Amino acid sequence: MRLSEVCFRYSRRDPWVLRDVELALRPGSVVEVTGCNGAGKSTLLRLLAGIVPPSRGSIFGQPRTVGYAPDVFPVNQPFTAMAYLTHLAGIRDVSPTRIGELAGRLDAAPLLDRQLGDLSKGSAQKVGLIQSLLARPDLLILDEPFAGLDAHTRGELPAIIGEIAAAGGTVVVSDHQNQLDTFPGAEHWLVGGGTVAVEAGERPRQAVIEVLVDADRADEVEQRLQADGYTTRRTARWTA
């Protein structure tokens, strides 16, 4: 799957949310998407899921079966979790027995008889995850899946993600809490300023140190640090 010169804005009067995004997604890859609030992470995920078309540019090779779990599951629906998931299994044309399997794995079996409106945030999140996994996805898109989940499910989810990737599926996860930071082989995308920066492989861990120098020697020290390959930034020109 490939995104070529993809630009997106919600309407002609709105500012661009994403501009000239070039991305490639290999089958079997796991991508963690990070970025500030409102940076365009959810918009990027909706473009990948095929929910909205790009305003400009193209997306090639969109997979057939897409699983999508939103950041906030819509609980305001007049169904029990089981009735809801049975409908969704019907829409996806898969056997409802998958519901029981997935509910067992995510520790959600006791929730199935409850009304969606009565579920806590974490429980509702599990229903959202189950529906996204009903048909084995070629592309699985999880928007902030770890928010509100209990420890058991937080541990189980990376295993499920790994299995889908091992079977050749692509998984894209937007994740504020960096739960996939240590996931082996995960790519990291940073969304910000309308663009998506790709950091392949393990994300380098970085730290910021401040160095106080005489103002007269600032240029000299800065040049020496830059010569050694460090990124420097002047925070204050003069200090008393």
Added chain:
Amino acid sequence: MIPLVRFKLAAYARSHRLLQPVIALFAMMVVFYSSPIPAGKELSSYGDSAGLLILVFAWAARSLLDTEPPTQRLISMTAAGRPGREVGAGLLAALAVNLGLTAIAVALPLVHGFTALPTPGDLLRGLGLHLLGLSVGTALGALTSKPIMPSPAVSLLVLFGGYLAMLLLSLTPVGGFTVPIMPWMRAANTGGLDAALLPLTAATLFWASAGMTLYARLRRTRP
């Protein structure tokens, strides 16, 4: 697409929102048939009912399409495989609800309202006129649903204003080229319906499908 239509209908029925257009329909029926319709006037009465119930059909379509939370529409789009299927399933579900309302509107006066049963031909003509009203109403309801018009105030204004505008425009000399509500009421009243049925149907279905196509087109960027 049928399981998605079923899901939308189930959500609509369980949300009790279905009661709103049903109550509006019965209120209109009470007004239409408070005094018995004399024998021979059945088609004329069906023509008026079909023209006025457009408002109820539009309301039902709008309330059905607005029942689902916005995020559920996104989930349904991915579950159905393509966003277009979600949009199509929504329109089909709205048409199904309005078919049910049409059945009530056509059958009720047979039980209470008409002093004599209409001829089978007039019954069919009456049903046909209601189907025209249903198609226009569904399109108007879809165009005023939340993804297209997020503000409830604007949406209701456009729904009622749009209906009124259609009604008034169809009174003017160009009425035959707009949604011909008044022309079909008049034709049903004066007995000239058979001669005018083809152009009336063509004009109505043209505008209804134009409205639904516009809705589907706008939904591409308004999931």
